[in-house]
Amino acid sequence: MTQTEGLFNRLANPTRFMSIAAAILPWLTGVTVILFAVGLYLTFFVAPPDYQQGETVKIMFIHVPAAWLAMMGYSLIAVSSIGSLIWRHPLADVSAKTAAPIGAVFTFLALVTGSLWGKPMWGTYWVWDARLTSVLVLLFLYLGLIALWQSIEEPSRAGRAAAILALVGFVNVPIIKFSVDWWNTLHQPASVARLDGPAIHSSILTPLLVMAAAFTCLFFVLHLKAMTTEILRRRVEALRMTQVARAAAE
Amino acid sequence: MMGNLGEHAAFIVAAYAIVAIVLAGLIAWVTLDARSQARLLAELEAKGVSRRSARKGRKRQASEAAE
Numbered sequence: 001m002t003q004t005e006g007l008f009n010r011l012a013n014p015t016r017f018m019s020i021a022a023a024i025l026p027w028l029t030g031v032t033v034i035l036f037a038v039g040l041y042l043t044f045f046v047a048p049p050d051y052q053q054g055e056t057v058k059i060m061f062i063h064v065p066a067a068w069l070a071m072m073g074y075s076l077i078a079v080s081s082i083g084s085l086i087w088r089h090p091l092a093d094v095s096a097k098t099a100a101p102i103g104a105v106f107t108f109l110a111l112v113t114g115s116l117w118g119k120p121m122w123g124t125y126w127v128w129d130a131r132l133t134s135v136l137v138l139l140f141l142y143l144g145l146i147a148l149w150q151s152i153e154e155p156s157r158a159g160r161a162a163a164i165l166a167l168v169g170f171v172n173v174p175i176i177k178f179s180v181d182w183w184n185t186l187h188q189p190a191s192v193a194r195l196d197g198p199a200i201h202s203s204i205l206t207p208l209l210v211m212a213a214a215f216t217c218l219f220f221v222l223h224l225k226a227m228t229t230e231i232l233r234r235r236v237e238a239l240r241m242t243q244v245a246r247a248a249a250e
Numbered sequence: 251m252m253g254n255l256g257e258h259a260a261f262i263v264a265a266y267a268i269v270a271i272v273l274a275g276l277i278a279w280v281t282l283d284a285r286s287q288a289r290l291l292a293e294l295e296a297k298g299v300s301r302r303s304a305r306k307g308r309k310r311q312a313s314e315a316a317e
Contacts, residue, residue, distance in 0.1 A: 055256035059265045066269070105276050109269055116265040120258040218273070222280050229280070232287035239294040246299075 012090050014231045021224045028221050035214035042207035050204065059117040061207055065215035067110035070138060071173050073103025073219065077145070078170040081163035091227070093159030094234075096166060097149050098226035102219060104142035111135060122186055130179035131187035134172055141169040155234065 083092030
C-alpha cells in the first residue's frame, strides 16, 4: 500500500476525518483572515491604477479569484464523484454534496463582479459570448446538483445520481477555460495562467495572487466545515432511525 | 489609494459590497448549520439514543477498565 493510499483509507473513517478537520480548521481560518487583511491592504493602498482600466482593475482582485474557485469547486466535485462511483469512498459524496453550494456562490460572485466590471469597460453588463455563457451554464449545473441532492432522500442514491450528472457536466470546465482562445469573445484572454508567463505587472499580479490565496483558503475552510456538518447530519438521521426502530419494538 | 477610486467608484464599491455581503451570508449559513446539527446530535445522545459503533466503543472501554 502506498503512502497516498494509506492516507486515503485513513480518511475514509468519518470520525478520524472529523478529528483531523477539527485540528486543521482553526489554523486554516487564521491563515485566511491574514491573507484577506494583506490582500485588501495591497488592493486599496498599494496597487496602482491600470494604465488602461484605471481603478476598475480593483474589481479583478475579487472577480478572478471567484472565477477560479467556480471552476476549482466543480473540478473538486468531479474528482469526488469519481471517488464515489469507482471506490465508493464514504466521504466522497459528502465532499461532492457540500462543495456544490459553495461553488455555486463563487460562480454567482464571478458573474456579478464580471458584470459590474464589464459595464464601465465594455459598455454593457452582459453579452452572450462563449466565456460568459459557459460560466452561466456552470451556475445552472451547480443549481441542478443541489436540486438533485435535495430531491432524493436516500444519500447513497442521491450521491450516485449527482456524481453522474457532475461528471457529464465537467465537459463545461475546459470549455470555460479555453472559450477565450477557441472563439472571438469580448472577454479578455488568459493573462495569468499562460505558457509564456503572466502578462500582468507584478504590482497588480501580487495583490491578485494574495487575494486568490485568501479566497482559496476560505473555500477550503467552508468546505471542511460543511463536510463535518454533513457527517453530523447523517449521524442525526441514523440516530433518529434507531429511535424510531426502538419505539416500534417496545 | 482608498479615497480616490476614480470615475467608476460606484462599480468598484458595489462589487466589493456584494462580495462581502454574499460571503458573510455563506459563512453564517455554514456556521449556523454546523451548530444546529451539533445541537440535534447532543439532544439525541442525551436521550440515550446512540450509534452501534459508539455503544461497542463504550462496552470495550468498560471491559478494558474492569480487567
